[in-house]
Amino acid sequence: MTVSSQAIGGGIRSRIQGRFQRWLVRRVPPVREALLSQRNIFIFPSAAGLVFLFMLLTLLLTGINYENNLVLALTFLLGGMFVISVLHTFANLSGLVLSGAQAPSVFVGQRACFQLRIRDTQQRVHDDLRIVWDDAEPTIVRMQANAQLDLPLYISTHQRGPMRPGRLRIDTRYPTGLIRAWCRIALDTRCVVFPSPGPLTPLQRADGSGDDGLLTEQEGTDDFSGFRTYREGDPLRHVAWKTLARGQPLQLREYISQADRQQWLDWDHTATLGDTEHRLSVLCRWVLEFERDGSEYGLRMPAESIAPGRGDGHRDRCLTALALFGYSEPVA
């Protein structure tokens, strides 16, 4: 009986919560930039405010019982203060403009850093603002009139893919603490979370042929093959220091090696590695390895194929492709 009622209770709760979330989405939809106003600010007595109201009730009863007009007057004064506090607390939050920038990508497990920009448009000081994003520690800020503030907010990541931070909650009890005004803004920002690099596992062709599973364009050994002129981006360890010392232009000793080959990382070649996340992790590791070696590499995923290349931009494209694998979102 208890179990079933609990289940029902849980069901109702989750249904109500779901309803609330849907209502919230309708009421305060995700935006690039949000102006805090009566459209999105919620306001209610704080716990302290409720205790204060109880104290006022006691005071009212005292005034009535002692037929004491001054005690009544004081009750009304404090009641008036409570009402006026609503305006002050609201004013402390309204007129702020919040905007969020895209966060730089991180690997799973690292904390994503979102830059939140807060700007005052009402020439008012805003005091004691508590800003919380998800379960992160609240940040308490105070803003001068017309000020603009950039606030880094860190959120830990647990899953690869596009990450949208939950709703940002910004609340304040300033000045009296009797009233709490808050706002739950969904900022339209996101962060691409790369898969965490997995172990350096050899890749295998799906049909089992080939030794290391890497599809190479060129066969070769680690043999020295000659000099060529330095191009920007060439690995420094291949610079021919001796010729440089002789006063010749900067040259590179060319080897024919595994690292110099154009290589393809193919999704299909990871089929034996188990589940999707692990396969992505391994690919991620390979991308990082190749990038460190300075080789050119390409990535073939079921939906897209990235031509071989190298450099940070290329690496991020590949990692993003891995991160967004299985998500329908386009690459940002």
Add this chain to the structure above:
Amino acid sequence: MSIQLARRALLWLFAALLAVVIPHLEYLPWWLLAVLLVCMAWRFRVYQGRWSMPPAAVRWLLVLGSVVLLMLDFRRLIGLEPTTSALALACALKTIELKSRRDYLVVVFAAYFLAASQLLFSQEIADMVLVLTGIIMLTAALISQHQGDDTRGFPNPLALSGKILMQSLPLMLVLFLVFPRLAPLWSIPQQSRAAKTGPSDSMSPGDFARLGNSDELAFRVSFEGDLPSRSDWYWRGLVFSQFDGRTWRPGPRSRYENYAAAGNPRAAQIQIPQVVTGVSATRYEVILEPSQQQWAYVLGYPLVYDDTLQLGSDARLIARKPVVQRLRYTVTASTDYILEPRLREMSRGVLVQLPDGINPRAIQQATLWRMETSDDRAYAERLLDWFGSTPFVYTLQPGTYGRDSVDEFLFERRRGFCEHYASAFAVMMRAADIPTRIVAGYQGGRLNGFEKYLSVHQYDAHAWVESWIEGEGWVRFDPTAAVSPLRVESGLNDAVGDEFLADSPLALQRYTGIPIAAWLSMRWDLINYQWAKRVLQYDSERQLALLGRWLGAVTPTRMALAVVACGAVLTAFVALNLFGLRRRQEVDAATRTYLRFCTALGRQGLQRQCGEGPSMFAQRASSALPAAAAAIQRITELYVTLAFRSQYPGRHPALLRELQRAVKQFDRNLRTL
């Protein structure tokens, strides 16, 4: 939510607590302040990191010690003073273990209540000012806790707190006026330690001289219609009919009537005295200051009076419960009446009784004089004449009298205050077998020149005599008036000269001879009177009258509508002030000025076309009026900056002024062109 409380917040809380507790010391034990100071000092050392929070044992010791002190001081825990003291104590003890924001709020809220409780003891204007100071400081403490330690100055929270409370004043006023005044919901403990003031329930030599040194207010009266003549301002309060040779006390009937008025079920109904009244009557309203006593003061024979009062068999008014708060009552009284045309025989014995063997000379003299006169009335007149012609001294310092106090007073020292004269006169009357009693109350009062009302002070306290004369009923005799006519005609001030309020050199009443002091004293008294009448005594009756005048008829719907409408308007006003559309207004002012510029050009035949921007219009105008081109460009530039590039709000007023000046100049130049 455990946080380190900021230093500012702590200091503000301490300041506010002191502001709340110190005014209470008038009614509560002084050691409360000591406990508070110790707790605050300890907590501050903790903040500085010098000491640690007291261990639990110490805290318990403090709590126990304080409760023991409370018990020793009050011997009970129910009642206004013990409860308030306990609350103050709780605030003090809680400060020592302030750890979190919640503790802080608990103390502040309790202190709000504590501040308000001061008004249960006394409701003078000064009290309200003190309490409001406390409230403002407490609110500042509340605010400071949200500001934390920052660059703003220490007084900043006070300014904001004052602002918020000022903004809530109109709301308070509306609620105060319309909130229904309900009857008490349950009975409550009243202040028990307050000193009783005014005449007490017995009269010994020296009692009234003591009252004569007090400048405290007893009550205020405003008359409907004309004031009775000054010599009739006798306010009857108590009647004494038992005499033991030194002290006068109320008779048994009187004491019994006090019980009966208070609704004691074992007391039967009070017998109303027989009275024959004439046509002249007066109606007045009295606001009696709290005296902790049961008697109300009345002029004349009360015909109609409030339900809070009860008429005694000796024609005095008894309050149904001790007057612990200001009591307002209205009386219609006859000023032309015969009280008890026939004396009840059973009470006659008490009324002529004198203790045996005391004051023999007075009794002997009385018997002699009674035999020389034809009737009771003539005897009384003879006695008064004797008082008037003998060199008696009317003084506030009569000295002390021995066992035969009346003999000593009448024939030897002859220095006395009203109670000596009344007592001596009564003894002489009784010695002549005339039923006589002493009436204690007040005589006189100060007429306020600004509004027609009397203020009666403790120094107006007076005792006189009533004797029963055949055919006239009870007749008032005032031997003091015979000795010192000034006392009755113009008051104690003139009757005793330098002795008046000798102990309180700062009392304004002392200096009524100096015009500015008299004016100030009357003004201040008037303010206090209005305070008592309009604020403290604003009750359902007055409320109905007032609201009836404003709303037509007082129905719940209309009241609710009035409250909501007033509240909405007032709140909207504050909101407007708060969200001030400053920038919009600036732009609006700029636009207005620019439009004036357009009108000026319009007079030259240059109309701004629909959809033509300021710069396009400026180009066209410049080519049409090459002489004014520079001015046109400048004005347009200023306007565009003000209206569209307003990222430098600090410079707005200067820019706006420049624009206004330029347009004015431009307009003038165009006109002269």
